[in-house]
Amino acid sequence: MITSKDNETVKQAAKLVKSASFRRERGFFTAEGVRICRDGVRSGFSPEVFLYTPSSAEKYPDDFGEIAAASKKLFEVSNDVFSKISDTKSPQGFFCVFNMLDKQKFPYRINRRGNYLACERIQDPSNLGTILRTAEALGVDGVILSSDCCDVWSPKVVRGSMGAVFRIPSEETDDLPGYISRLSSDGVETFASTPRDAEDITKVHFDGGVMLIGNEGSGLSDEAVSACTKKVMIPMRGRAESLNAAAAASILLWEMFR
């Protein structure tokens, strides 16, 4: 059993939890909790490392067996050590390091009849997690993320997405307007959600395409809006200045599939 917080595996795991750049450098990300670790395994990911406490292995024997069988390495750790890698208040005692490359089983390819979501500079990991969860639930075929979104592999996004991050095909681009422009020229319908000069979303006919949603505070950039073939908006009766980004995304995607 690992009982030292200075153990190299534990230190690396803790660093993966905290640092987006370290995650990118190594190509690994982490997930904590019984359900989300199991979800990763069931989505076809093989944990590089599975860390668990003895009491959790005892408490969740079936899940333990399932995750352990898929894992390349596993280590029992003390509660004290687990608290170092955990970012939750009441840890369940399961922690996995996953390999980003395992996601290649879900290849990303734009198909003109498909339904896609593009996110520009979404900053809040809870919002991004919820948006990915909603996208998967409604049946989105893939997600394009501008590289200035918060890190899609962060523990908060992984958890908030309820595992959608494992499965939903996604890709990143450091030139979202350029990317969207090319799709628009190729005849893909691209929808900018923006309150200015936009069509009421209930009046728009959808037959596939890409829905773009923007930053929580400032919305889509002018460049992204210009790259799109259509502008759409959610008509609002109420007093609030705007919907939360995740709530707006829910309604926009819902209308796309309705």
Added chain:
Amino acid sequence: MITSKDNETVKQAAKLVKSASFRRERGFFTAEGVRICRDGVRSGFSPEVFLYTPSSAEKYPDDFGEIAAASKKLFEVSNDVFSKISDTKSPQGFFCVFNMLDKQKFPYRINRRGNYLACERIQDPSNLGTILRTAEALGVDGVILSSDCCDVWSPKVVRGSMGAVFRIPSEETDDLPGYISRLSSDGVETFASTPRDAEDITKVHFDGGVMLIGNEGSGLSDEAVSACTKKVMIPMRGRAESLNAAAAASILLWEMFR
């Protein structure tokens, strides 16, 4: 200037931030941040106490003046004292204690043609905040909360609601099924959102009524579902087991108004 964390006003403020029962006992709640404090004042609330740091008063002179003019008492506090009452990482230096009774300017009355939301045992303050924000943005006339929801006056709900909590008429009941039953008998349409034996929400004709949404994990109680006149569900194509409560509420309320 208050420089001691043992100051009675500061101690009471800190306790109001932390304790739901203390908030109920005193009838006070708190809000922190420039925008939300100003929002409270503009919604007709008169701060019982306004605590601010000298640097924040200097940085936001117009907001400071507006909030100060509406406040019954105001105190300058040191940064150190402010950190005791703040529950954010980068405090903006404005903190108000508000009186729940000021909300009586927004009376609650069910009107058969109106559109209402009822929440049963929503546990996560971020979800409840987002749901209230969405409800206000879409034009909901009032919200009914079961008393086992998380505290609607908690700082997280106030902040997440973007001030909707100040304005949206709301009331609490410790018998939600009974309350809904009476409305149903009175001819108000009451909609249970539940995946079992329910009608596709896109096929439902809405002309006012009450939309009920349930707990994040377990949904609505059987009692609440039975009290309703109709059951509705969001059809899903994707793989995710369900939508996040706030995302589901966005879609349900959106359909109610569409």
